[in-house]
Amino acid sequence: MLTIKNLHVSIKGKEILKGIDLQVNRGEVHAIMGPNGTGKSTLAAVIGGKESYEVTAGSITYKGKNLFDLSIEDRAREGVFIGFQYPVEIPGVSITNFMRTALDEIRQYRGLEPLTPVEFLKLMEEKKKMVELTTKLTDRSVNEGFSGGEKKRNEIFQMALLDPELAILDETDSGLDIDALRIVANGINQIKNENNAIVVITHYQRLLDYIIPDVVHVLFDGKIVKSGPKELAYELEEKGYDWIKNE
Amino acid sequence: MKITPFNSFICNKYEQLSKGLFTTNDSRINALHDKAVKCFSENGLSEEKIDSIQQFAINKIAETAYTIQLTPAPYRPIEEYFRCKIQNIDTHMFAFLNGWYIHKSAPLTIFPNGVIVGSLMEAIKQYPDLVFPYLAKENISSNDIFLALNEALFIDGLFVYIPDNLQVSKPMQLVSIIDSKENLFVQQRNLIIVGENSSFSFVQCDDSLQFGNTFLNNVTEIFLHKNTRFNYYKMENKDANSILINQVFVQQRENSHFFSNITTFNAGHVVNVLKVKLLESFATAKLYGLYLVDKKQYVENQIFVDHIAPDCHSYQLYKGIADDEATANFNGHIVVRPNAQRTEAFQINRNITLTDNAKIMTKPFLEIYADDVKCSHGATTGQLDDEALYYLRSRGICERNAKMLLMFAFAIEIADSVEVESLKARQYEMIQKRLSGELSLCDQCVLHCSHEKLLEFDIDNIFS
Ligand SMILES: Nc1ncnc2c1ncn2[C@@H]1O[C@H](COP(=O)(O)OP(=O)(O)O)[C@@H](O)[C@H]1O
Ligand SMILES: [Mg+2]
16 A cells, blocks of 8 residues: 655755655554654655655655655545644644544545534544543644643544544654553554554554554664564564664 | 825815815814814925825825715615625614715614714704714824814714613614715714713724725724723725725723724725723723735724723734735834823734735834833734644645635634624634635625625614
């Protein structure tokens, strides 16, 4: 479903990603781990289509299409979802209005009728339960005044509602206490199925106790230096990233 | 002294009107006109003090053959040509057409509860003792050319008197309509007096039915006695060829509460002047404003809050969005006089520009002569937040709609200040329409909305 080949990305002339190769198939869960500043979020941003990142070499193919030909919104409409490490606060835009607009546009792109307000509210309720969101949260402005944990739950709530084919979750586990982690992981597991794929970017292996990855990749200094089964995560946790550095 | 084309234009019009066309023979009114016209005939304009909008108006007058409609049009029920499409806003509506008060037979109505509403000139005839203590209390000078202009040439305006101890629950609405193929020159003069312990809401709209070059220069004086509450809503949706200057002067007595919300949806050249004097203790003024301009539109808001007495509070929040090559100018001046201890005065002006050619000018100005005060001001001008745009788009929302959502979120903070729920809902809708390009100038009414409903009202029979 997603094929990344020899991806090189620079920001303001500085090379951040230095040749990434990655193949993600439907039904798979991948974990990308690595120390801070190695380019994990950069990879997510390039897949999301964020401007100001310069792709200097390589390709990304998604569902057989050149991903770079798609606008930011069309990527989302084609089923790409980025769970952000730092979700932005948008004062004055309610989550309800936000998600309603998003879902309408996605459905329109796919040639579907918009949901009626009643259908939409029903769907919202259902997905809210999935991430144990309180009613109040959805009436509020997007992420405004949310705690770190609430922001992450809100990301997964959006994911549940938009039901993507490919989700890239960037450090969705960081800043969560153990209860929140369980809720978030639970939500992700409920969304996961054989038709979609999830890439979790994480710093620690603890999320992977809940979400079992098929493959673990270690990203270091802009390259995937190691890939392996889920046990690789435990090894990393034990030996630390210095182990990778020294190899 | 220099007689410019502008000065001679004013003097000519004045002569024309003096030949019996001012509708009152009251010597005090004539003295008022006389004094004001002297600013143009004797003193001239000191050219170094003329600001850009004054210059614009002066040029416009020099190049446009403005005329004054010298007699009211014969009465026709207003609903024959003007459809107010406000829904669910239940107001008492009063209307002016090309500067003349529209009525069937009663230019002034006295209601059983003591409220008096109607033509200012008629009020001067019937109740001079009520009018003159309040009329034209602002000192004019030749630098205030628009105030002087209004004072020299006004023919009529709306008079509203609310007696003491009366809570008027239904908002009153004043609609000034321009419907003329001529290039009309209109000076409207309104006077609103709210008696002690009374409360009242007023909605003022400026509309055009036909789009000639019009020059509207309105002055509204508002007097709020002790313990009053007064809400002033102003909505403007003007076409590119029109100049609208709307000056509001407010005087507040003890513990009076003034609230204003001035929203400009479209402008040709719009200048809103709002001057508030906090004359006695514990008075509060909350001033909100929103301006949405695009193309070559120009909007200016000049605010002057004068803290004269101690223990008064004032709060200003003005927001604006400028697109294309539009210009928005905010000029906020707060003075805290030596006696005005324990003043709290705050002012915020926030702007968004959507293009490199859109221009925002913001000049906050605090002048403080008392020591025990809390005052602050802040002004920002920026673009839409790129991070927020990316976030919205990354969920499948197209760029245009993402921008709309952000602009709407920015703008509705002002609509949220509106206390009349139905009006707030209407403002929401209008802001949304305006931002999505649906609120066009060919709509018949400033409050145009999708649901058509003919508002029924009979001009002479409103309160009964
Ligand atoms: N907008 C930016 N401008 C300049 N440098 C950036 C920007 N974003 C990220 N970087 C740099 O790129 C590198 C990788 O960052 P990032 O992808 O966020 O790493 P990670 O997510 O793995 O912690 C870091 O050195 C960071 O400083
Ligand atoms: Mg990161």
